[in-house]
Amino acid sequence: xxxxxxxxxxxxxxxxxxxxxxxxxxxxxxxxxxxxxxxxxxxxxxxxxxxxxxxxxxxxxxxxxxxxxxxxxxxxxxxxxxxxxxxxxxxxxxxxxxxxxxxxxxxxxxxxxxxxxxxxxxxxxxxxxxxxxxxxxxxxxxxxxxxxxxxxxxxxxxxxxxxxxxxxxxxxxxxxx
Amino acid sequence: xxxxxxxxxxxxxxxxxxxxxxxxxxxxxxxxxxxxxxxxxxxxxxxxxxxxxxxxxxxxxxxxxxxxxxxxxxxxxxxxxxxxxxxxxxxxxxxxxxxxxxxxxxxxxxxxxxxxxxxxxxxxxxxxxxxxxxxxxxxxxxxxxxxxxxxxxxxxxxxxxxxxxxxxxxxxxxxxxxxxxxxxxxxxxxxxxxxxxxxxxxxxxxxxxxxxxxxxxxxxxxxxxxxxxxxxxxxxxxxxxxxxxxxxxxxxxxxxxxxxxxxxxxxxxxxxxxxxxxxxxxxxxxxxxxxxxxxxxxxxxxxxxxxxxxxxxxxxxxxxxxxxxxxxxxxxxxxxxxxxxxxxxxxxxxxxxxxxxxxxxxxxxxxxxxxxxxxxxxxxxxxxxxxxxxxxxxxxxxxxxxxxxxxxxxxxxxxxxxxxxxxxxxxxxxxxxxxxxxxxxxxxxxxxxx
Ligand code: FES
Ligand SMILES: [Fe+2]
Numbered sequence: 138x139x140x141x142x143x144x145x146x147x148x149x150x151x152x153x154x155x156x157x158x159x160x161x162x163x164x165x166x167x168x169x170x171x172x173x174x175x176x177x178x179x180x181x182x183x184x185x186x187x188x189x190x191x192x193x194x195x196x197x198x199x200x201x202x203x204x205x206x207x208x209x210x211x212x213x214x215x216x217x218x219x220x221x222x223x224x225x226x227x228x229x230x231x232x233x234x235x236x237x238x239x240x241x242x243x244x245x246x247x248x249x250x251x252x253x254x255x256x257x258x259x260x261x262x263x264x265x266x267x268x269x270x271x272x273x274x275x276x277x278x279x280x281x282x283x284x285x286x287x288x289x290x291x292x293x294x295x296x297x298x299x300x301x302x303x304x305x306x307x308x309x310x311x312x313x314x
Numbered sequence: 315x316x317x318x319x320x321x322x323x324x325x326x327x328x329x330x331x332x333x334x335x336x337x338x339x340x341x342x343x344x345x346x347x348x349x350x351x352x353x354x355x356x357x358x359x360x361x362x363x364x365x366x367x368x369x370x371x372x373x374x375x376x377x378x379x380x381x382x383x384x385x386x387x388x389x390x391x392x393x394x395x396x397x398x399x400x401x402x403x404x405x406x407x408x409x410x411x412x413x414x415x416x417x418x419x420x421x422x423x424x425x426x427x428x429x430x431x432x433x434x435x436x437x438x439x440x441x442x443x444x445x446x447x448x449x450x451x452x453x454x455x456x457x458x459x460x461x462x463x464x465x466x467x468x469x470x471x472x473x474x475x476x477x478x479x480x481x482x483x484x485x486x487x488x489x490x491x492x493x494x495x496x497x498x499x500x501x502x503x504x505x506x507x508x509x510x511x512x513x514x515x516x517x518x519x520x521x522x523x524x525x526x527x528x529x530x531x532x533x534x535x536x537x538x539x540x541x542x543x544x545x546x547x548x549x550x551x552x553x554x555x556x557x558x559x560x561x562x563x564x565x566x567x568x569x570x571x572x573x574x575x576x577x578x579x580x581x582x583x584x585x586x587x588x589x590x591x592x593x594x595x596x597x598x599x600x601x602x603x604x605x606x607x608x609x610x611x612x613x614x615x616x617x618x619x620x621x622x623x624x625x626x627x628x629x630x631x632x633x634x635x636x637x638x639x640x641x642x643x644x645x646x647x648x649x650x651x652x653x654x655x656x657x658x659x660x661x662x663x664x665x666x667x668x669x670x671x672x673x674x675x676x677x678x679x680x681x682x683x684x685x686x687x688x689x690x691x692x693x694x695x696x697x698x699x700x701x702x703x704x705x706x707x708x709x710x711x712x713x714x715x716x717x718x719x720x721x722x723x724x725x726x727x728x729x730x731x732x733x734x735x736x737x738x739x740x741x742x743x744x745x746x747x748x749x750x751x752x753x754x755x756x757x758x759x760x761x762x763x764x
Contacts, residue, residue, distance in 0.1 A: 189672065191501045194406045207500030207648065209672045211664050219535055219581060219668075223675055228531035231682040269682075270689070304643060305505040308681025310673035 146246040148256070156247045156258050156284065159291060164240035164262070167313055172221040175313070176214070180287055180294040185212040187278070187298035187314065209300055209310065217313075224311070232311055237267035240314075244279075254286035255294075262314055266307065277301045278314040320344070320742050326735040326762060329704035329727060335737075336510040337691040342639040349620050349740045350375025352468040354477045356622045356633050357381045357391055357453075359649070360461045361497035362408065367425050370408045373635040373643075374465060379453060380404055380414070381463065382425045389458070391465045392427040392450035403450070407501070423450055460489035461496055470746055480717035480753040481565035484616060487609045488626040491597045494652035498631060500663050502645040503671045509684045511621060511636040512737070514644065516703075517680060518625075518632075519566045519617035520558055520729025523548070523705070528683060532579075532675040539578040541613065543570055543724040553723030561719035561758045563751060564619035564736025566729040575613040576627010579676070580665050585658050593653070604715055617729070619736050624649065629662045630670045640688055646670055646677075703727035703734070712755045719755050735762075 146153070159178075166175045179185075187210040212220075223229060241263040248257045259281055266274045283295035298314055318340060323332040335341050358370045363383040370381045371394060378394040380403065394403050401418040404411070413430060415422040422431035427450035432443060453465040457474040459482070464474050471477065478485065489496055507514075517524065526533065526548040533546050543556035560566040570576075574590065577583035590611040598606025616624040621634045631649040634642050648666040650659050669676045691697040705727040710719045721728040743749045750761035 187673075189501055189503050192405065192407045194409050197406075197409045205499045205648075205659060205663050207503055207663065207671065208667050209503070211667060215581075216668060220675060222535040223531045226531040226534045228534065229679065230528070231679065270685075303504070305503070305672040308505070308507050308509075308685055309678035311678050 142246075142248055142257075142259075146248055148247045148249060152256075153245075153247050155291070156256065157245055159284070160242050160245060160258070160260055163293075164242050167240050168238055170224070170235075170238075172224060172313075176217060176221065178290075178293055179214060179217070180285060180292045181214055183214050183217070183293060184295050185210050185217055185313075186296065187211075187300055190300055190303055192303060209305075210298070220313075229311065231309055234269075236269075237265075238312065239265040241265065250283075252285075256284050256291075258282040258284055264312055264314060266312070274307045276306065276314075280314070320738055321763075324734045324738040326731055326738070329702045329707060329731050330700050331703070331734055332700055333691050333697045336512065336688055337639055337697050339639055342636070344741055345636070346375050348743070349737070350377075350467075350636070352466065352471055352746075353620050353740065354455075354457075354464040354466045354471065354474050354618075355620075356618070357389075357456065357463045357465045359496070359498040359631075359647075360389075360458060360463060363389065365410060367410045367412055368408070369404065369411055369425075371404055371406065372633075372645075374453070374467065375636060376638075377467075378402065379465070380450075381456075381465075382411075382427075384426060389456050389463055390426060391453035391456050393453075395451070396421060397429065397448040397450060421448075427452060460486070462489065468746075472746060477563070478565065478618065479563050479751075481562045481567075481616075481618065483605075483717050484559065484567045484569075484609070484614075485618075485624075486601060487605050487614065488616065488624060488649075491601060491610050492593065492651045492653050493596075493600075496649050497652050498647045498649050499659055500648050502647055503667070505644050505646075505672050505677075505681075506637070507642055507644060507681060507685060508640055508689060509642050509681075510639055510688045511634045511642040512733075513684045513687050514634055514642070514680070515617065515621060515623070516730045516733055517684065518615050518623045519733050520560070520568055520615075520727060522556075522558075522568060522724030522726070524680075524683070525724070526551075529676055529679050532669075532679065536579050536581055536669070536675060538581055538583050539575060541570060541572075541575045541578055541724075548725075551723065551725060553725070556722070556724040558721045558723070558726050558729050559716070559718040560729045560732040561755070562717065562753055564732060564739075566615075566617045566732060567718070568615040568724055568729060569609060570612040570614075570724065571608040573607055573609070573611040576611050576625075576629075578613060579628060579669055580661075585661055589654060589658055613724075617733070619733070620740075625670075628666065628669060630666045632670075703730040707731075710755055717753055719758055732758075738763075 189207045244261040246259040262278050264276045279299040281297045284291050285294045323335050355374045358381045362370050366385045368383045379391050380394045381391045396416040398421050403414045413422045420433040424430045429445045429448045454469040456465045526545050530546050542552040556570045558568050577586040597610045623632045632646045648663040752758040752761050
């Protein structure tokens with residue numbers, strides 16, 4: 138689907154619930170650090186993308202853009218795999234002891250696309266972390282996903298994310314959004 | 315609390331630092347005045363502001379500044395604060411402006427900082443305001459070295475070239491290796507840490523010791539080349555294949571000598587290796603065989619005192635902005651040679667983000683260590699303990715072919731000692747005459763305080 142999205146999401150309740158369950162299930166896998174299972178939810182050509190936000194004046198938002206943009210994530214599956222492999226070495230000291238981690242999912246909207254078996258899914262995730270110092274960190278990310286039927290599963294093919302913080306408020310992003 | 319004597323807080327002869335220097339507000343205030351108020355500080359890369367009116371908003375210490383390209387292509391910088399009641403003039407990160415208009419009462423300033431417009435100048439001020447006296451406060455000196463724009467608030471500061479001194483020989487391994495020079499690409503990755511600003515500088519300027527340990531996880535999965543001077547888990551190393559260099563008025567270098575290891579932490583470095591092979595002769599003819607073969611392409615950490623770090627190969631460029639004794643903001647960019655292909659630039663940008671960006675697999679190992687080194691000092695007993703950078707003391711040497719004071723290997727604490735020595739010298743000197751100048755072992759020994 139191109140152009141602005143309609144005000145209301147036009148899918149039927151059953152489709153909507155399917156995606157709600159997918160996103161909730163995904164959040165549970167990430168909270169439990171079941172990263173291999175999470176990678177299974179992604180297509181092999183997944184693009185996992187989060188640009189670094191910049192503040193421009195409204196009238197020059199586009200002209201000030203750099204031709205190459207810095208990204209917090211610009212990952213294909215092999216890069217996500219590399220991040221998971223790093224966690225699995227057990228040498229990532231900042232994740233030991235295990236930190237409290239909650240992915241709170243909201244604002245889910247599901248839209249059909251022009252392609253059969255492909256949907257655009259909007260959602261917001263609040264990642265809540267609580268670590269050794271007891272300090273609470275909350276990061277809010279808006280997600281625009283493409284989910285696609287692959288075999289007998291619906292898989293994540295694209296996650297385009299907006300990181301809603303001008304300055305990253307945590308000392309590491311050892312998490313997925 | 316009574317006034318602290320900076321002379322007691324650092325002892326270069328034993329490598330001792332008092333932990334108070336990471337905690338005390340009065341030490342921090344003195345740093346703002348003595349170090350950030352006088353040293354040459356990084357403002358922008360020329361490639362960020364190419365057209366007249368292009369501006370970049372940044373910090374010098376805690377002072378917010380605007381760096382603006384002028385009509386005649388020169389560069390000016392001024393405090394980002396309105397001379398009327400003190401509001402911030404510009405809120406965007408960067409852009410292009412014909413004038414800067416204050417949001418509070420509408421005063422407007424030209425790209426050169428002069429006050430050009432005052433609403434109701436006649437009706438309310440009765441034309442009594444001398445606009446020429448209310449221009450934005452200028453940064454005293456602004457100067458560039460091979461694409462890097464620096465500024466100092468101190469009109470008495472030595473020239474930028476003199477300030478960089480012998481460090482230029484090493485900086486040129488990146489800034490002057492290729493004919494067209496370098497450019498910053500992408501926007502800054504900005505991360506706020508509850509960390510004293512000196513700790514990350516210390517970490518990158520000389521601490522090769524932590525690499526094989528703190529970063530064991532990512533080094534296990536992301537290394538595509540062996541580096542003899544490092545090993546996962548710090549098991550065994552060959553110190554003859556790398557070196558630390560300092561002296562040089564507090565600037566420092568950490569480098570392998572293989573000509574390739576800068577790309578060791580790219581999972582698929584081939585494109586970069588091809589680039590090195592294709593251009594090594596060019597670089598050697600410009601910089602000589604030693605720098606062309608041994609340094610260019612190596613894993614190099616370059617630190618310009620007080621708060622700039624550049625890592626060719628890993629290709630990132632970073633500035634630390636202090637935000638109080640227990641807080642700082644870290645800005646990281648990718649920096650590349652202009653001659654590189656778009657494909658290679660994109661590969662480098664992505665790898666910078668993956669290794670040292672906000673979700674960088676290396677950087678994400680350092681944060682918690684540096685935070686704890688800062689926040690543990692909240693304990694009164696804790697902060698009244700001293701800590702040491704005393705590894706391999708007395709092993710420094712000179713080399714007739716390169717400037718600076720050299721220790722073998724990536725793993726050592728010589729550079730950190732000289733960082734804190736320079737810190738102390740700047741903190742105690744009342745004028746630049748009292749800041750010693752040293753580039754060799756002999757000069758460093760002759761100027762060392764008792
Ligand atoms: S404070 Fe800027 S115009 Fe008044
Ligand atoms: Fe590190």
